[in-house]
Amino acid sequence: MNADRVADLPTPALVVDRAALDHNIEVMAAALPGDRLRPHVKAHKCTGLARRQAAAGHRGFTCATIRECEGMAAAGLGADLLLANEVLDAGRIGALVRAGARVTLAVDSAETIEAAVRGGVREVVVDVNVGLPRCGCRPADAGSLAELARARGLSVRGVMGYEGHVMALGDAAERARRCRLSMELLLAAAADVGGELISAGGTGTHDCNTWATEIQAGSYALMDAQYNRQGLPFRQAAHVLATVVSSAARWSVADAGLKAFGMDHGDPELPGARVRLCSDEHTTFAPPRRVGERVRLVPAHIDPTVAYHERIYLCDGDKVVDCWPVDLRGW
């Protein structure tokens, strides 16, 4: 650890408030206990944090990359990993399976089924497109893909389908309505596919998606500005701590910029201030503060923010109580 006090941390630093993190993990574990939640590690990329989620009773995890699966298995958290993504180089997953991890892979085409077989993967789910223009087969094709997978010797555990196009809708009732439409597609596919898993959902639909057998939420643990606007029962746990390095008459500049924040959802927020500009290592905001002051910026989107940081500092007030490597980065 570089410092015992938050005030001494070199900036920019990704700091996580322990009380808020504990709150978020507890609230989610109460809403979706045990295997009802399959926490998505892509939102924090950190086995230290995943361990807390496991301690809250969640045995299975969702991953987005092979590297995430490898890191989770190496950390002893590989009891039931779902790689919720198509891959063609499945040999690294096969190696994990042979080494004793349980990894289930998403498939949505004959090509990805063949890749799974070739790579030594044993278990798959059929990924079904439920409305987001991304991966997943047409719902009507799910049954025949499951048949093909079984014919090729794979065990088909069920289906998954991510209603990502619904996740950011501001109105909760509209989110629930469109979630139901997506899940009707997934349930029809599940009936054709068989198996025990109907894996779907995310932080934005964790409370309204009552059709999936398990929810793949990740952002709830750290949260971000986008999800904060949705009235969810989770607190902002992650901030990027920055130092004011320059002040002019009408603005100040903090030392955290485009390389400290995922920018696809826009600029980070600074409560009580207006962010004017982000550049590589700077965020300009108004009104100005004193040079040397520390500020805590709220990331607009947590997942690509975490991926820029080497470590998470777990903090309790002004004390740094732990330092976790963000050990699941890269591919």
Add this chain to the structure above:
Amino acid sequence: MNADRVADLPTPALVVDRAALDHNIEVMAAALPGDRLRPHVKAHKCTGLARRQAAAGHRGFTCATIRECEGMAAAGLGADLLLANEVLDAGRIGALVRAGARVTLAVDSAETIEAAVRGGVREVVVDVNVGLPRCGCRPADAGSLAELARARGLSVRGVMGYEGHVMALGDAAERARRCRLSMELLLAAAADVGGELISAGGTGTHDCNTWATEIQAGSYALMDAQYNRQGLPFRQAAHVLATVVSSAARWSVADAGLKAFGMDHGDPELPGARVRLCSDEHTTFAPPRRVGERVRLVPAHIDPTVAYHERIYLCDGDKVVDCWPVDLRGW
């Protein structure tokens, strides 16, 4: 190295075309030979690449972070580093100076001058605001800050001022006109400050900024979609190589997304296709291609793109000829 052939690289992968890189470095070294260019390492964060720039005759480098200075010094490239940024924890810079590197620090306030003194820094430039709402003192204050710095025992090598608000203007004549306005401010400050350095500029103004004694360009080496629109004499050298992992009737999905691209300048581009959506590990584009095909995406903004990648694969056609760690990431 993970693979000898580009076709075997795990994806996403940051690949750099050797011929295009060599072309860019040569063209820039011809336009701004030797110390007329102080290449900015923030655009590639890679000592392997910096070494090529040094071989082209550039002895001094520009850095944006303390870590970049430390990495450059450790790589033996610390003959004349300019940290073109304000810092308050200057002790790490002082340590580099004591160990034999030459590092000049930007200051723009009494606080940053005191931090430099306290940290054991010996040489500074006065950072002057020339129009971008970011760091830098008012031009009229530059002289008195230089006086203060000298009174505190620092050697003042001159001024710097970044005309970043001009850099992305599409029209070359307008870019040149507004660059001149900024440099008039900087030259006035330089007259008050004294010293030999007038450091400014970037890839977008490398050809029209004839007032600075040295240009801090960085993006020219790898290039990006933003700069490609400006008619500069540099070629797109860096691409993110991705694999098509899923295809539907109207789109395909490649396995590189928000964690493989800086997104502040918008979505990456795929020549011949239309990018529809980027999510954490995916880019959806149309029209669709075959599952398993490889695509090369052009980053919208190179600097925050490179910062996501662990390594740069230097490629010659389908051959991987070198693999450079992106060793200047983090802070």
